[in-house]
Amino acid sequence: MSKPLVSICCITYNHENYIAQAIEGFLMQKTTFPLEIIICEDASTDNTAKIIQKYADKHPNLIIPLFQKTNQYSQGISPGFEIVMPKCKGEYIAFCEGDDYWIDPYKLQKQVDFLEANPEYTFTFHDYEILYENSGSKSLGVGNRKIDDLVDLESIILKKNIATASILHRNILTKQVLLDWILI
Numbered sequence: 001m002s003k004p005l006v007s008i009c010c011i012t013y014n015h016e017n018y019i020a021q022a023i024e025g026f027l028m029q030k031t032t033f034p035l036e037i038i039i040c041e042d043a044s045t046d047n048t049a050k051i052i053q054k055y056a057d058k059h060p061n062l063i064i065p066l067f068q069k070t071n072q073y074s075q076g077i078s079p080g081f082e083i084v085m086p087k088c089k090g091e092y093i094a095f096c097e098g099d100d101y102w103i104d105p106y107k108l109q110k111q112v113d114f115l116e117a118n119p120e121y122t123f124t125f126h127d128y129e130i131l132y133e134n135s136g137s138k139s140l141g142v143g144n145r146k147i148d149d150l151v152d153l154e155s156i157i158l159k160k161n162i163a164t165a166s167i168l169h170r171n172i173l174t175k176q177v178l179l180d181w182i183l184i
Contacts, residue, residue, distance in 0.1 A: 006032035006108055007090035007171070011079045012039060012098025013071065016046040023055045023063070025102035031109045037063045038087055039098075040079045043071040048098065085171075093171050100165040113166035123169035125162045 008026050012019055037059075041049045050066055050109055056063040064087070067075050072079050087095065096102060104110075111124045130139050 002034050002165045004036040004090040006035040006092045006094055006112060006168070007088035008035060008037045008096065008108075009080060009084045009088065009093050010037065010039040010041065010096055010098055011084065012044065012048055012052070013042040013046060013073065014044045014046050015098035016044070016051065018047045018099040018101070019048050019051050020055075021101045022098050023052070023095055025096065027055075027059070027062075028105045029102070029108045031112070032107045033112065035062075036089060038066065039063065040066045040072075041068060042073055042079050043068045052109065062163070088171055089170055092168055094167040094168045100163070104163065108168065115168070115170065122172070123167055125166040126138075128163040128166050129176050 010022060010026070012022075015022070023037070023039075029035065039052050039056075041052050049065075052063075052065050052067075056065045066083060066087070068079070068083075072083060077083070080095070092115065094108060094111070107126075111126075114124050115121055132138070
């Protein structure tokens with residue numbers, strides 16, 4: 001397999017009812033570039049790991065499962081920054097947690113095309129829809145934004161108004177970079 005341009009990072013814990021839909025969203029991506037899917041299964045107590053293993057067996061050159069024996073999050077370890085991101089080979093990173101999913105097969109292509117054409121930008125994101133499982137109702141997240149508004153790291157961290165599953169960023173962020181920025 002050639003070096004991926006995009007690394008998809010998925011952190012999951014007890015997402016047995018959702019992880020297949022998340023993985024299907026990754027697999028349906030239509031791109032002109034190679035990608036990799038790295039899934040950190042954080043010692044779930046349900047069948048999440050079995051579902052991931054079935055997909056990894058079907059797509060061994062695409063899906064990289066990282067099965068944890070002990071829940072890392074409960075130990076104060078950030079699975080995303082400390083386990084998955086160091087393994088990412090792509091120039092870009094897309095996140096999608098195990099209980100979220102993508103519905104646009106061109107999501108990654110659109111975001112990469114934008115960043116390739118605009119090297120002064122570090123990341124992109126998009127609107128998202130929230131599905132309330134109990135009622136089946138939906139609501140739009142972050143809608144009503146002007147298309148030309150710029151959003152910086154501070155607004156993401158402080159306002160928390162951007163869904164993780166909507167972000168694609170250049171592979172330049174590390175836990176230390178973020179900690180240094182926050183502590184300024």
